[in-house]
Amino acid sequence: MAPHLVHRNVSDLAEETLADTPVTVISGARQVGKSTLMQQLISDRDARTINLDLAVDRAAAERDPDGFAMQYPDGLLAIDEIQRVPALLTSLKAAVDQDRRPGRFIVTGSADLLSLRGAQESLAGRAQTIPLEGLSRGEVAERVEDFAAYAWRLPAGVPADRPAYTRRDYLEIAAAPAFPELREASARARGRWLENYADRVLSKDTTDVSGITHLDRLGPLLDVLAARNGSEFVTARAAREVDIPERSVPAYLRAMQSVYLIRVVPGWSNNRATRAVRTPKVYLSDTGLAAHLAGVDVDGLEREVSSTLTGGFVEGFVVGELVKQRAWSQKSYSLSHYRDNHGREVDIVLEDRRREVVGVEVKSAATVGAGDFRGLELLRDKVGERFVAGVVLYTGTRAVPFGDRLWALPLATLWEH
Known part of the structure; x- marks a missing residue:
């Protein structure tokens, strides 16, 4: 870990969640360190990272959300700012229902996914949420x-x-x-x-x-x-x-x-x-x-x-x-x-x-x-x-x-x- 990075106290909980749950959601306000925590969690894992704040990734997810969710089936797919494409939640559910292996997805969200406009899926029973706040x-x-x-x-x-x-x-x-x-x-x-x-x-x-x-x-x-x-x-x-x-x-x-x-x-x-x-x-x-x-x-x-x-x-x-x-x-x-x-x-x-x-x-x-x-x-x-x-x-x-x-x-x- 770089010297300037602060160890987040939720890290152990996030590691446990990755080990026993198909989808780990890191949820919190903008700029509290969600992306940084996600990168730390996947640093020693076989993972692919997608950022939906980027126009090209967002356009691909909107065009074919099912295919987007299945793009890395044997590893861990990390998706930043998933609230930008609410339809992906339904696609993640479908992917998990085909393969309930723990640690399939880790996503971050700067909005409460349960109240997200356009979201049709809560991922109940398939996801656990790690709340991340500013530094304590x-x-x-x-x-x-x-x-x-x-x-x-x-x-x-x-x-x-x-x-x-x-x-x-x-x-x-x-x-x-x-x-x-x-x-x-x-x-x-x-x-x-x-x-x-x-x-x-x-x-x-x-x-x-x-x-x-x-x-x-x-x-x-x-x-x-x-x-x-x-x-x-x-x-x-x-x-x-x-x-x-x-x-x-x-x-x-x-x-x-x-x-x-x-x-x-x-x-x-x-x-x-x-x-x-x-x-x-x-x-x-x-x-x-x-x-x-x-x-x-x-x-x-x-x-x-x-x-x-x-x-x-x-x-x-x-x-x-x-x-x-x-x-x-x-x-x-x-x-x-x-x-x-x-x-x-x-x-x-x-x-x-x-x-x-x-x-x-x-x-x-x-x-x-x-x-x-x-x-x-x-x-x-x-x-x-x-x-x-x-x-x-x-x-x-x-x-x-x-x-x-x-x-x-x-x-x-x-x-x-």
């Missing part, structure tokens, strides 16, 4: 971090202080884009890159995937979401702010979600059947992009450290890290948020398959007090013995117990375990 903090530090597994062990462990980080360090980390290409870019270069990235994904990819043509409305809506990063999403309010029909907002939201510009976190309920009707929270998938679109930098975030703006960005960063870690965590967990009818809330609720719960509050302040645990105490009382731990992640340095199964932990705990 553990990947940058060459560590396989797993906060959920650590949190589930908290009752038996003694957390450590994290004196190496200041509040400004945390704000810089939260506001930094996670795209591999921008790791060493200057602030000026980052700004230009992010501006072009948002414009191109909105103007091209969302149209290809969803068929939406009113592109002048997508940009303002994304800007509003960036400024309200981590807020509960109310359709009527968003429609008023962007001056679009309320009935159009869900389609715009789905379009941006399908190309991984945003992530939607559902509301949590003790009754699983009622969760779908809870108001979701919406975050931009990359907090560096969110900060750029909201027009703020680290100095601005630090000046307003107690504001909902700064709190939303830090919370969005934590949510993003937990989503990334979920791909390789030893714990299988869902991620949601909780808010009751009286406005009492918990930023993040992690729940495993045994219905055990870990609550996480996120604070951008460097100090924490008893009042910061009210939502976690409510959640603890609500779920009883299923409540494993409640954690307030904050930008201070001390790890401090705050009562029954409750802890205040430095934010770095998120990626240093």
Whole structure:
């Protein structure tokens, strides 16, 4: 591996999938490293690579998708950006049905293939998806971090202080884009890159995937979401702010979600059947992009450290890290948020398959007090013995117990375990 390449923590999972599944799908936003990961996975395999962003390959796939899928029957066919030719999904199904040998295909997609316009096939039972996000903090530090597994062990462990980080360090980390290409870019270069990235994904990819043509409305809506990063999403309010029909907002939201510009976190309920009707929270998938679109930098975030703006960005960063870690965590967990009818809330609720719960509050302040645990105490009382731990992640340095199964932990705990 070249020295400048970062080892991706999903690599082991991808190797396992190649060994036991006919089609491996690497899915994620543009420029998060899908093609690079695919090349690393096939470097020691008998493989042929096709890039459907290239006009000649795309034209060949569109003309004869069945023949295209069968062009390398004895080896591994690697197809980049498969969402450009949705008909290929049906052809891959036909090819796999003739030969279910593991590791026949590896494909990348910059759009959710299950919501892809024109796709007639889900590849259910024939494919496994490897979600790839931007670089996690553990990947940058060459560590396989797993906060959920650590949190589930908290009752038996003694957390450590994290004196190496200041509040400004945390704000810089939260506001930094996670795209591999921008790791060493200057602030000026980052700004230009992010501006072009948002414009191109909105103007091209969302149209290809969803068929939406009113592109002048997508940009303002994304800007509003960036400024309200981590807020509960109310359709009527968003429609008023962007001056679009309320009935159009869900389609715009789905379009941006399908190309991984945003992530939607559902509301949590003790009754699983009622969760779908809870108001979701919406975050931009990359907090560096969110900060750029909201027009703020680290100095601005630090000046307003107690504001909902700064709190939303830090919370969005934590949510993003937990989503990334979920791909390789030893714990299988869902991620949601909780808010009751009286406005009492918990930023993040992690729940495993045994219905055990870990609550996480996120604070951008460097100090924490008893009042910061009210939502976690409510959640603890609500779920009883299923409540494993409640954690307030904050930008201070001390790890401090705050009562029954409750802890205040430095934010770095998120990626240093």
